[in-house]
Amino acid sequence: MKRLNRALFGATALCTLAATAAFAQDTTLTIATVNNGDMVRMQKLSSDFEEKNPGIKLEWVVLEENVLRQRVTTDVATKGGQYDVMTIGTYEVPIWGKQGWLVSLNDLPDSYDVDDLLPAIRGGLTVDGELYAAPFYGESSMVMYRTDLMEKAGMEMPAEPTWDDIKKAAEAMTDKENEVYGICLRGKAGWGENMAFLTAMSNSFGARWFDENWNPQFDSPEWKETIDFYLDLMNNYGPPGASSNGFNENLALFQQGKCGMWIDATVAASFVTNPNDSEVADSVGFALAPDKGLGKRSNWLWAWSLAIPAGTDAEDAAKKFIDWATSKQYLEMVAEKEGWANVPPGTRKSLYENPEYQKVPFAEMTLESINAADPTNPTVDPVPYTGVQFVAIPEFQGIATATGQQFSAALAGTTSADDALAASQALTEREMKRAGYIK
Amino acid sequence: MARAVSTQRKALVTVVAWVIGIVIFFPILWTILTSFKTEAEAIASPPSFLFFDWTTENYGEVQARSDYFRHFWNSVIISVGSTVLGLIIAVPAAWAMAFVPGKRTKDVLMWMLSTKMLPPVGVLIPIYLLFRDTGLLDTRIGLVGVLTLINLPIIVWMLYTYFKEIPGEILEACRMDGAMLKEEILYILTPMAVPGIASTLLLNVILAWNEAFWTLNLTAAKAAPLTAFIASYSSPEGLFYAKLSAASTMAIAPILILGWFSQKQLVRGLTFGAVK
Numbered sequence: 262m263k264r265l266n267r268a269l270f271g272a273t274a275l276c277t278l279a280a281t282a283a284f285a286q287d288t289t290l291t292i293a294t295v296n297n298g299d300m301v302r303m304q305k306l307s308s309d310f311e312e313k314n315p316g317i318k319l320e321w322v323v324l325e326e327n328v329l330r331q332r333v334t335t336d337v338a339t340k341g342g343q344y345d346v347m348t349i350g351t352y353e354v355p356i357w358g359k360q361g362w363l364v365s366l367n368d369l370p371d372s373y374d375v376d377d378l379l380p381a382i383r384g385g386l387t388v389d390g391e392l393y394a395a396p397f398y399g400e401s402s403m404v405m406y407r408t409d410l411m412e413k414a415g416m417e418m419p420a421e422p423t424w425d426d427i428k429k430a431a432e433a434m435t436d437k438e439n440e441v442y443g444i445c446l447r448g449k450a451g452w453g454e455n456m457a458f459l460t461a462m463s464n465s466f467g468a469r470w471f472d473e474n475w476n477p478q479f480d481s482p483e484w485k486e487t488i489d490f491y492l493d494l495m496n497n498y499g500p501p502g503a504s505s506n507g508f509n510e511n512l513a514l515f516q517q518g519k520c521g522m523w524i525d526a527t528v529a530a531s532f533v534t535n536p537n538d539s540e541v542a543d544s545v546g547f548a549l550a551p552d553k554g555l556g557k558r559s560n561w562l563w564a565w566s567l568a569i570p571a572g573t574d575a576e577d578a579a580k581k582f583i584d585w586a587t588s589k590q591y592l593e594m595v596a597e598k599e600g601w602a603n604v605p606p607g608t609r610k611s612l613y614e615n616p617e618y619q620k621v622p623f624a625e626m627t628l629e630s631i632n633a634a635d636p637t638n639p640t641v642d643p644v645p646y647t648g649v650q651f652v653a654i655p656e657f658q659g660i661a662t663a664t665g666q667q668f669s670a671a672l673a674g675t676t677s678a679d680d681a682l683a684a685s686q687a688l689t690e691r692e693m694k695r696a697g698y699i700k
Numbered sequence: 701m702a703r704a705v706s707t708q709r710k711a712l713v714t715v716v717a718w719v720i721g722i723v724i725f726f727p728i729l730w731t732i733l734t735s736f737k738t739e740a741e742a743i744a745s746p747p748s749f750l751f752f753d754w755t756t757e758n759y760g761e762v763q764a765r766s767d768y769f770r771h772f773w774n775s776v777i778i779s780v781g782s783t784v785l786g787l788i789i790a791v792p793a794a795w796a797m798a799f800v801p802g803k804r805t806k807d808v809l810m811w812m813l814s815t816k817m818l819p820p821v822g823v824l825i826p827i828y829l830l831f832r833d834t835g836l837l838d839t840r841i842g843l844v845g846v847l848t849l850i851n852l853p854i855i856v857w858m859l860y861t862y863f864k865e866i867p868g869e870i871l872e873a874c875r876m877d878g879a880m881l882k883e884e885i886l887y888i889l890t891p892m893a894v895p896g897i898a899s900t901l902l903l904n905v906i907l908a909w910n911e912a913f914w915t916l917n918l919t920a921a922k923a924a925p926l927t928a929f930i931a932s933y934s935s936p937e938g939l940f941y942a943k944l945s946a947a948s949t950m951a952i953a954p955i956l957i958l959g960w961f962s963q964k965q966l967v968r969g970l971t972f973g974a975v976k
Binding site for chain 2: 453
């Protein structure tokens with residue numbers, strides 16, 4: 262009997278110990294993210310989160326954007342459960358949210374102040390009233406131009422330029438003998454490269470990818486006008502070899518003073534105004550992306566956002582982390598440690614109301630650019646899709662990469678604008694038929 | 701007997717060999733040089749070749765941001781593990797095909813090679829699901845298994861061609877002397893094929909070290925090797941070429957050093973049997 266008692270006591274003690282150990286065991290959050298300045302900064306500052314939440318440990322998987330996209334798509338589609346928090350963009354959120362692959366974030370605490378999020382960004386991350394991702398930083402596109410070159414040409418850039426203003430400025434600033442080109446734009450093929458720019462540009466020309474019945478529209482006069490204008494601009498005032506220039510190549514050209522203007526992501530503003538990297542840091546001006554007087558500007562909208570894949574076993578901890586990383590307090594912490602210019606932009610109204618942040622040279626223009634984009638109503642004529650510089654359907658990546666190759670070839674001069682448009686129309690039609698959107 | 705070669709011809713061949721060597725090595729040299737530049741110098745045009753302010757800050761930053769040694773050990777375990785496992789399976793297989801060929805041996809060899817012709821992404825989802833259900837995602841064991849299977853056709857083919865060069869009579873003689881199969885393979889065949897096995901081993905370690913599809917897609921944080929380490933420094937929005945170069949240099953350095961010290965074996969193995 263004594264022996265039994267002792268055994269029972271021992272067993273009870275063991276169970277209690279095991280239970281306590283299980284209770285005290287750390288939750289490990291695996292966070293997949295992209296390699297860019299703001300995300301790397303978050304990784305550096307994350308010790309603050311671990312201090313505030315002693316039971317939660319963070320593990321980071323940082324990958325290049327395209328590798329990350331492939332990696333997390335495989336995982337979320339198969340419910341692989343490798344990640345607890347994923348960094349995804351405004352292209353993925355509507356598609357994945359509809360598939361039921363993401364956890365709704367509608368129940369974040371009141372202190373999160375969801376109404377403080379910029380409406381354009383919030384709209385792009387919401388599906389049927391459910392917020393499926395919290396924006397970490399938002400970006401649009403705008404005109405960055407050299408104030409010194411404009412002055413030399415005796416011109417002034419309007420705050421809200423039209424495409425004709427851009428053409429005139431490009432012409433005046435081009436000085437090919439001294440390797441100064443009036444305008445640098447994306448030419449490298451890819452759905453996130455030249456097609457992001459061209460799709461946003463086509464919106465301002467009144468073009469659209471599909472009509473309300475999903476019929477491709479590359480045979481419309483609006484697309485023809487867009488491509489003709491783009492090719493004319495680039496062939497006359499653009500740098501040589503522009504068909505292989507993406508964001509990074511144009512950034513390097515602009516920083517070395519070889520571009521009069523550059524229309525690209527607002528995030529570039531912090532790079533080109535940084536005197537450590539940029540030779541033209543003190544002579545950069547900003548303007549809204551151009552329009553054609555049709556009511557839509559040519560700027561895009563993107564937000565790198567944090568989402569939780571359905572089926573994670575650490576949902577509560579993941580929500581805590583997202584609450585921390587996308588909160589107002591996080592923005593203040595970055596400002597305190599790294600300065601206001603390094604705060605992740607484009608997510609919260611309160612940031613733009615802050616007088617300290619208003620002193621940052623590109624703050625106002627970034628906000629205005631973001632507000633000028635509407636992902637739920639991106640074009641002049643109505644369309645059946647959401648997305649400004651993309652169409653939020655799974656087939657878009659493949660189709661736009663193929664059409665991007667056509668327009669890149671047209672820029673390189675190996676095909677004509679008409680042939681590129683005809684080929685794009687044919688291949689888009691084929692893919693849309695195959696996917697069952699049209700018969 | 702070697703033919704007499706004129707000095708002139710020798711000089712010409714030497715120059716040509718050096719030019720080709722430098723052209724092939726130049727991208728690696730450029731990566732190494734860029735890793736010692738600042739980000740602004742890395743994109744400067746015209747680029748400076750040797751005369752810039754050398755700095756090691758990129759290396760410091762890369763090490764501070766990600767744990768190099770964890771990735772390094774994962775790479776070592778995955779590449780060496782998969783190669784050794786592959787050799788254990790491939791030596792007997794190649795022995796059988798080289799010395800006891802059946803009617804269908806050639807077909808089997810071709811069939812093995814044909815598995816290399818399928819684009820890996822075609823089987824990504826099935827393999828991912830298998831890994832998920834067996835708990836092998838983000839484990840080194842899982843990657844060793846996959847890389848073994850992927851490189852097995854190459855290992856078998858290489859060993860097969862080396863074994864074919866060995867006269868079957870020698871093996872027959874040892875059998876006459878009473879050697880069993882195990883002794884025949886371990887004490888007779890393997891020592892004779894050492895250069896071939898060594899070069900197969902080295903080549904497969906390099907292949908497995910550089911494998912960037914499965915190692916990226918089947919890992920997350922724990923088992924990620926150096927390929928994932930490099931991928932974390934590439935960025936389409938932002939110029940981080942100097943840091944990317946530093947990360948690349950750190951990732952290729954071990955294999956470069958290994959290749960340097962074993963180049964004699966490698967060359968001997970690759971040209972083994974070609975001159976007879």
